[in-house]
Amino acid sequence: MTDVIFIDLDGTLVDHRGAVFAAIDRIGREAPGATAAPEELAAAWWALEARHMREYLGGGCSFAEHHRRRAAAFLPLLGAPAPADPARLDAWIAECYLPAFEEAWRCYPDVRPGLEALNRLPRPPRLAVLTNGDPAQQRAKLARFGLLEHFEAVLTPTELGSAKPAAYAAACRALRTVPARAANVGDMLSSDVAAAAAAGLTGVWLDRGIDFVTGGPSPAPDASPGPGGGGAVLRIEELTALAELTAPGGPLSRPPL
The missing domain is CATH 3.40.50.1000 (HAD superfamily/HAD-like)
Incomplete structure (x- = not known):
């Protein structure tokens, strides 16, 4: 047995999928310089998540670094340059993405x-x-x-x-x-x-x-x-x-x- x-x-x-898409939809609607519609931004973030999560699970980076890589590739889609300083990427994840994501759980x-x-x-x-x-x-x-x-x-x-x-x-x-x-x-x-x-x-x-x-x-x-x-x-x-x-x-x- x-x-x-x-x-x-x-x-x-x-x-999880619903929370991700809801979070990015909210972030996209609040970004005045976004280069795509919210649903397209959500699809782009989802693809980045899959790519960089594989890198994390394969031992290629830490969990925090996988978040940084995602943010660095995604921020230009919001009309914002990706900062070179990892601390600023961490701040965007902590202050912008995670609150919206966690609220959508x-x-x-x-x-x-x-x-x-x-x-x-x-x-x-x-x-x-x-x-x-x-x-x-x-x-x-x-x-x-x-x-x-x-x-x-x-x-x-x-x-x-x-x-x-x-x-x-x-x-x-x-x-x-x-x-x-x-x-x-x-x-x-x-x-x-x-x-x-x-x-x-x-x-x-x-x-x-x-x-x-x-x-x-x-x-x-x-x-x-x-x-x-x-x-x-x-x-x-x-x-x-x-x-x-x-x-x-x-x-x-x-x-x-």
Whole structure:
């Protein structure tokens, strides 16, 4: 049976994409020299986030430096020159971007009921957040919505020494379990489901109806990759359904093969 369930954060518990786009929309509308419409600015920032986040996760820069690189590339789109002084880039992030971003954080409405349903099971699984985000920022999100108490650990590349998908084995060791007795729940089919299955965990796709990267519709269920690609996956549309998978007789309650 599954004794540990890892749960992704951004796009799974908290609407990260929505917060980013809302923050940049607000910043763009308040910038008199902006060179593009707010929706175009948001798309540009999203692309920069993906690029520089990969650099951070690959060890190419610190979390603060990845923010600086994003700001330096983005500020000219607002009609402002990018300062050479890193402290001024840090100031823009701290004083302009982060307040708008943090104000736009939203927890999905099914999250708290879903976690509470898991806790009511006869044998509740141990829960941990497994995220590629910055540890301080991710804990702040969970604290904002009163979710920290539900999790035994919040695991990030800082604690584990690697990011998903390489982090699955390290996460299992950190929670003193083995992949065959662990599941990973997330909104991204590639890194949260297929990669978890390839590492020996059970992947559970929380299909929120939107592709986290593109913003378009999520893939059709019959096109989703299972372990090794092409097979069926465990798919839910709300976190409240996770308790049904974990309850006695559910697929996550069965002994590993």
